[in-house]
Amino acid sequence: MAEMNAAERFALIKENLQEILNPDIIEGILAEGRNPKIYWGTSPTGKPHCGYFVPAVKIAQFLAAGCDVTILIADIHGFLDNLKAPIELVEYRAKYYEYTIRAMLQAVGVSTEKLRFVLGSSYQKSPEYVMDVYKLCSLVSEHDAKKAGAEVVKQSNNSPLSGLLYPILQVLDEQHLDCDVQFGGVDQRKLFAASTEWQPKLGYRKRAHLLNPMVPGLTGGKMSSSEEESKIDLLEAADTVRKKIRKAQAAPKEVENNGVLSFAEFVLLPASALKTGRPEFRVSRERDGLEPLVYHDIKQMQEDYKNDILTPQLLKPAVAEALVELMAPIITAFEASKEWQEITLKAYPPPEKKKKEKKQKDKGNRYPGAKTAETAELPLREIGVQEPTAD
Amino acid sequence: MAEMNAAERFALIKENLQEILNPDIIEGILAEGRNPKIYWGTSPTGKPHCGYFVPAVKIAQFLAAGCDVTILIADIHGFLDNLKAPIELVEYRAKYYEYTIRAMLQAVGVSTEKLRFVLGSSYQKSPEYVMDVYKLCSLVSEHDAKKAGAEVVKQSNNSPLSGLLYPILQVLDEQHLDCDVQFGGVDQRKLFAASTEWQPKLGYRKRAHLLNPMVPGLTGGKMSSSEEESKIDLLEAADTVRKKIRKAQAAPKEVENNGVLSFAEFVLLPASALKTGRPEFRVSRERDGLEPLVYHDIKQMQEDYKNDILTPQLLKPAVAEALVELMAPIITAFEASKEWQEITLKAYPPPEKKKKEKKQKDKGNRYPGAKTAETAELPLREIGVQEPTAD
Numbered sequence: 077m078a079e080m081n082a083a084e085r086f087a088l089i090k091e092n093l094q095e096i097l098n099p100d101i102i103e104g105i106l107a108e109g110r111n112p113k114i115y116w117g118t119s120p121t122g123k124p125h126c127g128y129f130v131p132a133v134k135i136a137q138f139l140a141a142g143c144d145v146t147i148l149i150a151d152i153h154g155f156l157d158n159l160k161a162p163i164e165l166v167e168y169r170a171k172y173y174e175y176t177i178r179a180m181l182q183a184v185g186v187s188t189e190k191l192r193f194v195l196g197s198s199y200q201k202s203p204e205y206v207m208d209v210y211k212l213c214s215l216v217s218e219h220d221a222k223k224a225g226a227e228v229v230k231q232s233n234n235s236p237l238s239g240l241l242y243p244i245l246q247v248l249d250e251q252h253l254d255c256d257v258q259f260g261g262v263d264q265r266k267l268f269a270a271s272t273e274w275q276p277k278l279g280y281r282k283r284a285h286l287l288n289p290m291v292p293g294l295t296g297g298k299m300s301s302s303e304e305e306s307k308i309d310l311l312e313a314a315d316t317v318r319k320k321i322r323k324a325q326a327a328p329k330e331v332e333n334n335g336v337l338s339f340a341e342f343v344l345l346p347a348s349a350l351k352t353g354r355p356e357f358r359v360s361r362e363r364d365g366l367e368p369l370v371y372h373d374i375k376q377m378q379e380d381y382k383n384d385i386l387t388p389q390l391l392k393p394a395v396a397e398a399l400v401e402l403m404a405p406i407i408t409a410f411e412a413s414k415e416w417q418e419i420t421l422k423a424y425p426p427p428e429k430k431k432k433e434k435k436q437k438d439k440g441n442r443y444p445g446a447k448t449a450e451t452a453e454l455p456l457r458e459i460g461v462q463e464p465t466a467d
Numbered sequence: 468m469a470e471m472n473a474a475e476r477f478a479l480i481k482e483n484l485q486e487i488l489n490p491d492i493i494e495g496i497l498a499e500g501r502n503p504k505i506y507w508g509t510s511p512t513g514k515p516h517c518g519y520f521v522p523a524v525k526i527a528q529f530l531a532a533g534c535d536v537t538i539l540i541a542d543i544h545g546f547l548d549n550l551k552a553p554i555e556l557v558e559y560r561a562k563y564y565e566y567t568i569r570a571m572l573q574a575v576g577v578s579t580e581k582l583r584f585v586l587g588s589s590y591q592k593s594p595e596y597v598m599d600v601y602k603l604c605s606l607v608s609e610h611d612a613k614k615a616g617a618e619v620v621k622q623s624n625n626s627p628l629s630g631l632l633y634p635i636l637q638v639l640d641e642q643h644l645d646c647d648v649q650f651g652g653v654d655q656r657k658l659f660a661a662s663t664e665w666q667p668k669l670g671y672r673k674r675a676h677l678l679n680p681m682v683p684g685l686t687g688g689k690m691s692s693s694e695e696e697s698k699i700d701l702l703e704a705a706d707t708v709r710k711k712i713r714k715a716q717a718a719p720k721e722v723e724n725n726g727v728l729s730f731a732e733f734v735l736l737p738a739s740a741l742k743t744g745r746p747e748f749r750v751s752r753e754r755d756g757l758e759p760l761v762y763h764d765i766k767q768m769q770e771d772y773k774n775d776i777l778t779p780q781l782l783k784p785a786v787a788e789a790l791v792e793l794m795a796p797i798i799t800a801f802e803a804s805k806e807w808q809e810i811t812l813k814a815y816p817p818p819e820k821k822k823k824e825k826k827q828k829d830k831g832n833r834y835p836g837a838k839t840a841e842t843a844e845l846p847l848r849e850i851g852v853q854e855p856t857a858d
Contacts (some may be wrong), residue, residue, distance in 0.1 A: 236605045
């Protein structure tokens with residue numbers, strides 16, 4: 077893929093996105109033969125799960141398109157998230173996030189040479205950054221800050237003040253990470269639009285923004301008390317993966333809000349394209365003595381699903397096997413790294429008692445994007461995956 | 468005054484104040500024979516004038532009572548005040564404030580040995596301070612921040628976000644300046660009450676708060692286009708001082724909202740007590756061939772004023788002479804200091820053109836406490852003097 081031209085690079089950058097703000101900024105950089113610098117932020121609060129493959133595959137595409145990618149591990153944000161986790165725990169989780177995300181990208185087969193991890197704490201306490209926070213706060217009205225955060229920050233009279241501060245920080249991160257582009261979920265749209273307005277107020281350049289659609293969760297369904305079932309850990313045993321996907325919600329013929337089908341669309345097809353140069357998804361029909369179904373794009377898959385040719389009973393095991401295959405190198409890397417194993421124990425210490433276990437679970441759920449959860453009050457960074465909602 | 472006991476020290480600390488929050492904190496420190504550490508903040512935006520004598524005399528009393536006084540020159544706040552003044556200008560003004568305030572205190576005859584000036588920029592950009600800003604913002608609700616700033620911050624949907632941030636900063640300043648007490652105008656009451664609630668959230672100690680009443684301006688009257696007339700500069704020529712006070716509003720027999728009488732109460736009587744050990748205010752009646760009126764407290768002055776024994780025609784020249792006398796050492800100090808003179812030129816450069824002059828004037832008016840002026844949007848620190856209001 078090293079010989080892609082500007083148009084091909086741009087096509088790969090924007091594949092599967094819902095929207096791009098100020099695309100001319102990216103096109104201009106590509107036209108000059110330079111590499112766009114893209115930043116994505118995530119807060120190390122819960123534990124990354126398979127839903128993280130959605131942004132990870134986009135990031136892998138950015139890397140494959142020759143972009144410089146910065147992943148901001150927003151540890152200060154994580155620490156401030158209700159101050160529930162002590163700062164040391166957050167630092168271990170930050171490390172765990174870095175191990176995990178790097179392994180996910182390597183699992184997709186892209187080089188992570190141009191990938192940079194930055195801890196929020198490494199610059200968000202610097203005098204230059206702080207003066208910019210103070211300055212922007214004196215240039216942006218309460219109304220505009222509120223509007224910018226409307227879809228990412230839980231807003232009420234009793235919400236913490238930090239909710240109004242975070243859009244300010246997230247916009248300044250673009251400048252202080254020296255990036256041209258920020259990537260996030262469509263729920264960040266208002267914040268991204270605000271960035272376009274606010275950067276020039278400080279004499280900084282406008283940024284482009286890449287917006288991922290909200291992708292339904294892999295396992296679907298309501299959030300239940302047996303919450304463990306609704307998430308698939310990145311280091312989950314193959315059999316558990318198969319079992320969880322077998323139980324996943326995927327109504328026959330229904331393409332909308334179908335987490336299993338969406339996972340094929342936003343993760344499995346693009347991941348196979350990154351690995352082999354062409355998207356491909358195979359569905360075995362051996363049990364019925366038929367030839368496998370082989371797909372190269374989501375349209376044909378959706379068509380067959382609507383017509384019940386690709387039934388949930390056929391789709392689910394195929395997605396499970398593809399996912400198990402995608403996860404295999406991550407598990408191998410984890411098993412080979414003593415450091416990563418040790419970090420995991422420190423970042424997610426096993427609960428001591430039955431009673432404490434419940435508390436631990438609550439925390440595990442507060443990963444970036446879980447804004448629908450009632451407990452999540454702070455504006456964590458979106459990973460572009462919709463969570464099952466409790467009703 | 469070095470041999471004051473705890474009760475005498477406390478009496479001097481609270482003289483003329485409207486209210487004290489958590490006085491037991493101060494009493495406890497005095498009972499242990501220690502020196503209360505008091506902080507007062509001011510933002511170097513406009514140019515200090517004679518109204519600054521009101522807080523200065525209180526600060527002189529704190530010093531005379533053996534307190535350690537810290538004056539925060541809030542230069543970052545000054546700079547952020549609509550970003551109208553470049554940062555270099557604000558730095559010069561900070562220096563000018565320091566020269567002026569020190570000279571005012573020396574003019575009252577107190578030792579400024581235990582007086583410390585601190586620039587906001589010297590610590591408000593430090594990592595420790597910033598983490599506390601982030602933390603407190605995640606612990607304090609928008610509602611509570613708004614409530615705390617209600618009387619010092621201009622609040623509307625379109626007000627800058629910094630208005631909500633400033634109560635946070637002002638409360639944290641108490642901790643980071645390591646003070647036991649904050650001094651300010653009664654309009655800061657809600658913010659001071661918030662401090663009592665917020666400090667423990669961060670594991671910090673509660674502070675006491677000393678509240679000065681709102682004292683009517685010396686010259687009184689409406690703010691007019693000939694605004695220069697409504698303020699008396701600290702370096703004003705004696706004849707101009709006399710002329711301005713002669714024109715000042717002071718209705719006969721009316722004690723309420725009488726700036727000239729209040730100046731005697733809150734500045735001249737306590738200043739004479741600091742200098743001579745006993746409050747005294749003399750009113751010459753030589754012109755009428757009568758003995759002078761000599762007062763040792765404000766009550767008798769007010770009584771005589773109500774009964775028109777102390778007429779405005781008698782009071783005004785007496786106040787003018789006392790003020791001229793109070794200012795004399797400041798002018799002498801200014802004339803003796805080349806550095807101060809140079810700083811003044813840099814801090815308040817003479818307007819180049821007629822057109823620019825007007826702009827300059829606007830800025831000069833935005834001194835701490837001028838919150839009634841429509842241009843003042845940011846929560847500058849109160850000096851305890853009411854400004855004449857435009858209607």
